Structure formats: structure tokens, C-alpha cells
Amino acid sequence: MSATAIRTGGLALRRPALTRRASALVTLARRRAALTAANPRQIAVPLLTPILFATVIAPALSKALGGLHTHIDYIAFVSVGTVGLLVPLAAIFAGLSVIVDRHSGAQKELLAAPIPRALLVLSNLVVVLALATFQVVVLIAVAALRGGIFHITASGVAWFVAASVLFTVFMYGVAETLAARIPRQEEYIAATPVVAILPFFFAGALFPIHVLPGALAAFAKLLPLTHALALMRYGFVDHHGTGLHDIWGMSNTTTEAWLSLAVVLLFAAAFIALGIRTFKRSAVS
Amino acid sequence: MQLTYAQDTEFDRPAIEVRALRKVYRGGVEAVKGIDFEVAPGEVFGLLGPNGAGKSTTIGMLTTTVVPTSGSARLAGYDVVKEPRRARSVSSVVFQEAVVDSGLTGRANLDLHARLWGVAPAAASTRIDELIEAFGIAELIDRPVEGFSGGQRRRLEIARALVSQPQVLFLDEPTVGLDPRIRHELLDVIAGLRSRHDMTILLTTHYLDEAQQLCDRVAIIDQGEIAALDTPAMLLAGLGDEILELRVDGDGDAALASLRARGIANTDAFAIGSSLTIALDGRPAGETIAAIADAGVKASGFMTRPPTLDDVYLRLTGAPIAEAA
Numbered sequence: 001m002s003a004t005a006i007r008t009g010g011l012a013l014r015r016p017a018l019t020r021r022a023s024a025l026v027t028l029a030r031r032r033a034a035l036t037a038a039n040p041r042q043i044a045v046p047l048l049t050p051i052l053f054a055t056v057i058a059p060a061l062s063k064a065l066g067g068l069h070t071h072i073d074y075i076a077f078v079s080v081g082t083v084g085l086l087v088p089l090a091a092i093f094a095g096l097s098v099i100v101d102r103h104s105g106a107q108k109e110l111l112a113a114p115i116p117r118a119l120l121v122l123s124n125l126v127v128v129l130a131l132a133t134f135q136v137v138v139l140i141a142v143a144a145l146r147g148g149i150f151h152i153t154a155s156g157v158a159w160f161v162a163a164s165v166l167f168t169v170f171m172y173g174v175a176e177t178l179a180a181r182i183p184r185q186e187e188y189i190a191a192t193p194v195v196a197i198l199p200f201f202f203a204g205a206l207f208p209i210h211v212l213p214g215a216l217a218a219f220a221k222l223l224p225l226t227h228a229l230a231l232m233r234y235g236f237v238d239h240h241g242t243g244l245h246d247i248w249g250m251s252n253t254t255t256e257a258w259l260s261l262a263v264v265l266l267f268a269a270a271f272i273a274l275g276i277r278t279f280k281r282s283a284v285s
Numbered sequence: 286m287q288l289t290y291a292q293d294t295e296f297d298r299p300a301i302e303v304r305a306l307r308k309v310y311r312g313g314v315e316a317v318k319g320i321d322f323e324v325a326p327g328e329v330f331g332l333l334g335p336n337g338a339g340k341s342t343t344i345g346m347l348t349t350t351v352v353p354t355s356g357s358a359r360l361a362g363y364d365v366v367k368e369p370r371r372a373r374s375v376s377s378v379v380f381q382e383a384v385v386d387s388g389l390t391g392r393a394n395l396d397l398h399a400r401l402w403g404v405a406p407a408a409a410s411t412r413i414d415e416l417i418e419a420f421g422i423a424e425l426i427d428r429p430v431e432g433f434s435g436g437q438r439r440r441l442e443i444a445r446a447l448v449s450q451p452q453v454l455f456l457d458e459p460t461v462g463l464d465p466r467i468r469h470e471l472l473d474v475i476a477g478l479r480s481r482h483d484m485t486i487l488l489t490t491h492y493l494d495e496a497q498q499l500c501d502r503v504a505i506i507d508q509g510e511i512a513a514l515d516t517p518a519m520l521l522a523g524l525g526d527e528i529l530e531l532r533v534d535g536d537g538d539a540a541l542a543s544l545r546a547r548g549i550a551n552t553d554a555f556a557i558g559s560s561l562t563i564a565l566d567g568r569p570a571g572e573t574i575a576a577i578a579d580a581g582v583k584a585s586g587f588m589t590r591p592p593t594l595d596d597v598y599l600r601l602t603g604a605p606i607a608e609a610a
Contacts, residue, residue: 023400023403024400024401027397027400027401028401031386031389031397034388034393035389038388104383104387105384105387106384106385106386106394106397107384108350108378108380108384109380109384109385109398109445110401111350112348112349112350112373112376112377112378113373113398113402114370114371114373114374114401114402114403115370115401116370283350284349284350284351284352285310285345285350285351285352
């Protein structure tokens with residue numbers, strides 16, 4: 001039996017705060033990734049939906065409806081619209097894992113760790129962002145291979161990335177808030193259609209919002225998804241910004257784009273802050 | 286292998302200081318009613334009481350998952366409300382229920398703790414290997430935890446708590462729900478932790494034998510208040526070397542009052558239903574049994590035995606701990 005003398009006390013708090021937090025964030029994100037993508041099946045299954053949309057649904061709708069009768073390619077239009085389904089589902093399912101953590105996982109151990117508790121939320125967000133990015137890249141690539149016509153420029157990529165990232169942050173904020181407030185998985189799953197799927201049908205994912213009745217079109221303009229999709233299409237599909245004009249009705253497309261980005265940013269900041277606050281409050285009694 | 290620990294903090298400072306700590310939950314339930322205690326570095330301290338007594342709320346306040354309504358608590362000098370992260374950095378918790386990532390391997394669970402508590406990678410690797418060896422989990426450490434038995438998982442959780450070499454280790458009902466064999470194995474493991482100098486252990490349990498076996502001092506907590514706090518030996522001393530148990534026909538309280546009036550039972554005696562427990566205080570058991578018969582109390586099932594913490598608990602709270610739990 002050998003004896004090992006080891007010093008104790010405040011180990012985690014001796015390193016510079018920023019390094020410590022970054023290290024903890026990476027550790028927690030790696031944990032979440034290991035739990036949610038532990039095998040190839042867990043990575044492949046979420047890709048089925050975007051691949052089906054890009055290869056089957058978008059071309060079929062294009063053929064059945066005869067496209068948009070504009071300069072915009074309908075396969076590309078629907079493919080970008082599908083982001084409005086992929087991201088919410090990825091975020092909502094990530095929220096489900098928060099409930100699993102709370103009931104049968106290591107959440108209590110994580111709450112006992114000497115780290116800011118907001119990192120538990122932000123690390124999950126990092127993984128959702130990575131997963132959503134992966135799905136969106138596959139979706140656009142497959143849609144392009146299937147014949148979708150995209151007009152991708154550097155500034156277009158910037159608009160697309162900004163809109164999709166901020167929308168993902170918003171959706172994860174919603175998911176985290178719900179996960180913290182809803183006690184059981186069954187109740188949480190019951191909320192999924194309303195939160196993740198319903199806005200998809202109002203936000204101009206499959207058709208432009210100007211074809212909606214007036215009241216519904218006005219409602220659509222309040223949804224962050226409508227703004228995010230219009231921005232993503234402005235970036236990748238339609239440099240004329242038809243979707244942005246439908247929302248704002250202004251003559252300057254760039255101004256409209258910045259306004260829509262501000263809307264999505266506002267929703268993202270508000271809901272991720274709400275998600276963190278709700279999680280922190282639910283974690284203590 | 287034996288690990289020894291040297292602390293950074295001053296040795297004259299208590300590892301745990303609790304002052305007038307109180308918790309009232311929403312709805313007005315007062316779970317903890319202004320308790321006070323101190324635990325010295327290296328001490329094993331037991332919080333003993335039934336479910337609902339306030340043990341878990343107390344641990345929750347000390348581990349910063351329950352916000353105190355009033356009062357204060359410090360771990361190694363760090364205020365749990367004002368400096369929660371510092372307080373968490375010097376402590377680890379083994380929870381009552383399973384708190385692990387079942388989909389990850391045992392080693393990944395240990396590694397996660399090391400990283401979150403800021404243990405340097407090289408030191409963490411060495412320490413994890415030592416703990417795996419010390420806790421006898423080398424064979425299964427690289428398998429997913431979902432395949433572990435209850436006892437193996439408990440060992441893993443205790444090993445995990447030690448990876449960061451805490452100054453204060455909280456063990457919240459560590460053996461609850463385990464079968465007797467695994468429970469006794471685990472008690473040996475926990476008893477082994479005592480040899481790790483200067484690590485303070487706060488153990489909650491409603492198994493009185495565990496508290497008696499493991500703790501330097503015990504606080505008996507009942508309905509949010511500390512009913513008694515001392516070493517197990519001193520708590521037992523109040524009941525003498527030997528006690529007499531008997532069963533009476535009819536009302537136990539009335540029989541006890543009658544025996545007290547005749548000086549056969551003193552104030553340490555107590556009745557639970559029709560069972561009486563009387564400290565003999567050096568008198569021969571036969572003499573006391575004869576006196577009970579002379580007093581006209583019809584009794585049977587006489588038994589003498591040394592007192593246990595169970596008797597102390599019954600005397601203080603008036604209910605068996607198992608019944609209260």
C-alpha cells in the first residue's frame with residue numbers, strides 16, 4: 001500500500017476565469033455530443049428528413065404546383081424553407097435530453113460543479129448549432145445535386161449563416177425554457193408540434209407569405225422564422241429579396257435584410273437569456 | 286493503496302460551519318428550522334433522521350442547490366450563498382439516487398468530473414487510475430455505466446467524488462436501496478474513506494447502524510431541528526450500559542407513567558405503543574422485572590441488550606426511525 005499526498009482546495013478556481021469557462025464549455029459540449037451522437041445511427045437518422053425533403057418533397061411539389069412562376073427556383077425555395085423544420089426539431093429534441101438529464105442523468109453532478117450554471121445551457125446550444133449546421137449543409141448540398149438552383153456569394157453566405165445561427169439560438173432558447181418548466185418528457189413531447197412544426201406552415205416555408213390571407217400574413221410577419229427564412233433565401237436563392245419585400249414592403253433590400261436580422265437577433269437574445277434564467281431558477285429551490 | 290490529503294485551508298477553521306440555517310419552501314413548509322453545527326476538518330459527521338426530517342434540504346443548502354431562507358453556511362470558509370462556486374470547488378457530492386451519464390463509460394464519468402473541477406489532465410489521469418484500482422472497478426471502467434450493478438455504480442460515484450480530492454465530501458443516503466450484501470460492501474468502502482486524513486465527510490442516513498459504525502459525531506435531526514448532537518458513545522451513554530425491553534398489556538404510556546411514579550423507570554424510559562424501553566442504570570434486570578410485576582403491570586417479552594442509536598432516536602423523537610421514514 002503506497003501513500004500519495006495530494007493537495008486539495010479550489011483547484012478549479014485558480015486558473016484565469018476565461019480559460020476556465022472556455023475549458024468547462026468545451027468539456028460540457030463534448031459530453032453532450034458523446035451522449036447525443038454516440039454511434040453512426042444517431043448521426044445518420046437526423047439526416048433522413050433533409051435528404052427526403054431535398055430529393056423527394058421539394059421536386060414533387062415543384063412538379064405538382066408548377067413552381068413559383070418567378071425567377072426563383074422552387075426546389076431551392078423549399079429546400080431553404082426546410083431549414084425552418086430541421087432547426088426547430090433539432091433544438092426541441094436537444095431540450096428533451098435536458099429533461100432526461102434531470103430525471104436519470106448527471107444534471108445534479110453538473111450543478112454541483114464549480115462552474116457557472118449558464119454553461120450547461122450554452123454547451124447544449126453549441127452541440128445543437130453543430131448538429132443543425134451539419135444537417136443544413138447536407139440539405140443544401142443534396143438539393144443542389146437534385147437540381148436546385150442556388151446563387152451563392154460570400155455576402156449571401158454571411159446572411160444565410162447569420163440568420164440560421166441566430167434562429168437556432170432562438171429555438172434552443174425556447175427548447176431550454178420549455179424543458180426547464182415542463183416536468184415530464186410526455187408533456188414536453190406533446191408541446192413539440194405547436195412549437196416546432198406549426199410555425200413552419202405560417203412562415204413561408206413552402207410558399208411566399210403574400211399568398212396568405214391578410215390576417216395570417218400579418219401574423220407570419222411576427223414570427224422570427226419568417227424573417228430567418230427570408231434572410232436565408234436572400235442569401236442563397238433570391239438576391240432581389242422577394243421574401244423581405246413581402247415582410248417590410250420597402251424599396252431598399254439591404255435595409256430590409258438588416259431589419260429582419262435585427263428581429264431574429266432580438267428573439268435569439270431574449271429567448272436564450274430566458275432559457276438560461278429559467279434553467280438556473282429551476283435548478284435551485 | 287492509500288491516498289492522503291493535505292489541505293490548503295487553515296486547520297483551525299471548521300470544514301463546515303452552519304449558523305441558524307433555515308429553509309422555508311414556497312407554500313410555507315419549514316423544512317429546516319434554524320440549525321447550528323460545525324464539523325472539524327477530517328471529521329465524519331452524520332445527519333441522522335427519517336425522510337422529511339430536513340437532511341436532504343440541509344445538504345441541498347450546503348451544495349448550493351437549495352437557497353437558504355436565512356442563516357449562513359460555509360464550506361472551508363466559503364459562504365455557500367455569497368461564494369457558491371468556491372464552495373462547490375472544495376466539495377463533492379454522492380447523491381442518494383443514481384446521478385451518472387449511463388450512456389458514457391465509467392472512465393468518461395470520472396474524467397468529466399476531473400475536467401469540471403479543474404484537475405490538471407496529467408494529475409487527473411494518475412488519480413483516476415489510483416481510484417479505479419482502490420475501488421475495485423478496473424474490470425468494468427471502460428464499459429457504459431448502464432451495464433453496472435447498483436453496487437458497482439455506487440462505487441463509481443464515490444470514486445468520481447474523490448477525483449477532485451474534495452475537502453468536504455457529502456454522502457447523501459449512500460446505501461439506500463441497495464441489497465444487504467452490497468450495502469455492507471459499501472459500508473467498508475466508506476469506512477475506508479476515514480483513513481484519508483483531513484477529508485471531512487458529511488453523511489446523511491436513516492440507518493442508525495451506519496451512523497454508529499461510521500461517524501465521529503452524529504446530529505439527530507427531526508422535523509427540521511437538531512434534537513441531539515454528540516458522539517455516538519456520548520449519545521448512548523445517556524441510556525447506560527444495558528436496557529430492558531418489554532411488552533405490556535394495554536396502554537404503554539399509562540404503564541410507563543405508573544413505573545415512573547414508583548421509581549422503576551426514569552425519564553430516559555420511553556414507550557412506543559405497548560413496548561417499553563427502560564434504562565437499567567446498573568440495576569440487575571431480574572430486580573427490575575420483579576418490581577414491574579409488583580407494580581401490577583402485566584408484561585411479557587422481556588429482553589435485555591446494550592442500547593443502540595435507535596434507542597437514543599426513539600427517546601428523542603418518540604417514534605421509531607423506520608416508522609417515521
